[in-house]
Amino acid sequence: MPDPLLQFRLFGRSFPLLPIIVASALFMENMDSTVIATSLPVIARDLLEDPVALKLALTSYLVSLAIFIPISGWMADRFGSRTVFQSAMAVFMAGSILCAFSSTLGGFVAARFVQGMGGAMMIPVGRLVILRSTEKSELVRMLSYLTIPALLGPVIGPPLGGFISTYFHWRWIFFINVPISILGLYLAARFVPQVREARLQAFDLPGFALSAFGLGLLMTGFATLGRHLVSTPVAVACLLIGALLFAGYLWHAARTPAPLLELKLFRQISFRSGVAGGFLFRIGIGAIPFLLPLMMQLGFGLSPFESGMLTCATAVGALFMKTAAASILNRWGFRRVLIGNTFLVAASLAVIASFTVHTPHVLMIVALFLGGCLRSLQFTSLNSLSYADIEPAKMSQATSLASVVQQLAAGMGVTVGAAALQSSRALLGHADFLPLDFSLAFLCVAAISLCSLYFLLRLPANAGAALTNGEH
Incomplete structure (x- = not known):
């Protein structure tokens, strides 16, 4: 070897x-x-x-x-x-x-x-x-x-x-x-x-079939409701069949000793808040990679290269925050950081919604950089909190379930962002996308990110204390 x-x-x-x-x-x-x-x-x-x-x-x-x-x-x-x-x-x-x-x-x-x-x-x-x-x-x-x-x-x-x-x-x-x-x-x-x-666990084939087709059809139905690729009746049928199959998975998982996705992990409050609350937060944030380049190119008339040079500021901000996230969590604790930062992230999305074709590029870069910092802090906090109280024997199952939820949230973010964009265009009655359409779409996904507070406000004051200095 x-x-x-x-x-x-x-x-x-x-x-x-x-x-x-x-x-x-x-x-x-x-x-x-x-x-x-x-x-x-x-x-x-x-x-x-x-x-x-x-x-x-x-x-x-x-x-x-x-x-x-x-x-x-x-x-x-x-x-x-x-x-x-x-x-x-x-x-x-x-x-x-x-x-x-x-x-x-x-x-x-x-x-x-x-x-x-x-x-x-x-x-x-x-x-x-x-x-x-x-x-x-x-x-x-x-x-x-x-x-x-x-x-x-x-x-x-x-x-x-x-x-x-x-x-x-x-x-x-x-x-x-x-x-x-x-x-x-x-x-x-x-x-x-x-x-x-050496010791291979039995593969949960029924669970894989139910979850794969259920989640796949659900997401396909949501994504194609805008009459893209398939007709509306087909999209609705995908939604209904997908929902039935996923309900079948829930029934199966409750009766299987080793299900593919262990949903009982959601009984643990830190995991539930980090993953379920993170799902709502990530729906809002998941729309950004889709909406932002379209806004720059279709709304403001920038070239793809100009758009890419501006939007990469978000990733630079995320890279910068990686060095400071641990210190911030140690200083303020998970609950206060997550709740306060949720409002700040929503505000950063509202700032993007205020961009116009005349906004100086320097201001855009600064706003996107700071927004990237805030979102990186939230992701680090949510990811860490999710595993704070998971016992080692369950860590592999927790990682798989959290990864699936994160990918679905990102997919839903793209779908919701696109739906908001199309709805604005239809309601305002114009053929081409205008900057106002993107502004309304960003405000919509900001509101969805705020909904994660439903789970975060239920966290105890000492949530995740095992991962910090334990003073919170």
Whole structure:
């Protein structure tokens, strides 16, 4: 088995190879998701579609993640971590190639779903390889390498996507994944260990079928209600069938010893507040990557490159806040930070709603940077709080459930943002999107983010104290 501590030298310094391989896959996935958001108007124009219809390309990817993330660990245990990691990377590359050659909305949406299948397996399995093949004394250092691409991808993605879409062709956005994937496949074959779990837990096939089709049809129904891709009766049918199947999963999970998604975890107040409250918060925030590039390009007439250079300020703010979040939580405690910051985030969305075509770009950058700081603090707080009181034996189940909810919330955010945008255009009676439409949409998602207070206000004063200095 390859040595997980195998090093390579660069600029006179040594770096562990295994986490760098996994980090490169994570960087590719994170960058890809932000690159496409900046390029949506250009892609829509080339496919002869309404730009709002391209919401389906974002939601299909997120729904695919939500469906397949819960089974990634079982797949790695059953078939081996190297095999699943390589297969996932190959599927992601295939999905990228299909995206690049897509000529219709339906084909593009299907290709994005394939991409999501690869992404759902690639990163969780890669992280699992590191956890299972690294000594505890080296674990923190190894995992630290994964945070760098997770933070840099959203910074580089918007300007890169805008640059390619403005000066080349949007299809090259997906072709750049091919050489990265080929290199990753080669390195994985040589250096990623084939780790398996000796005692394999039985796979919850009925639970997977009910949750996959239930959640998939529910999200498809919500996303297509605007008469994109399918008719309204078909969208409503998807909603109804999806709701019935998911209700079936709830019945199944209550009677199964080891369900795919352990919903009993919601009985724990910190997990419920972090995940369920986070769901409402993330719906509002999940609309930003969709609405903001459209506002800059369709509302203000900026090029994709100009739009990407402005919107990446949000990711820079998030990167900056990572160093301060722990100190803020130690000083004020989870409850006060989450409640107060919810109002601040909603205010930051209202500031974006006030942007006009005449707003100086410097002010936009400052506002987006500060908004990125605030949202990063909220995400860090919610994620940490969710696991504050989870016992170690339940940590894997909690991680899977929280990941699924987060992806669904992001997909719902895109859907809600698009619905608000379309509703404003219809009510105001104009054919093209105007800046006012985007302002109203941002105010709508700000109000949804505020709804997370329903869960956060119920937190005890000492919530998450085990993760801070315990004084709150």
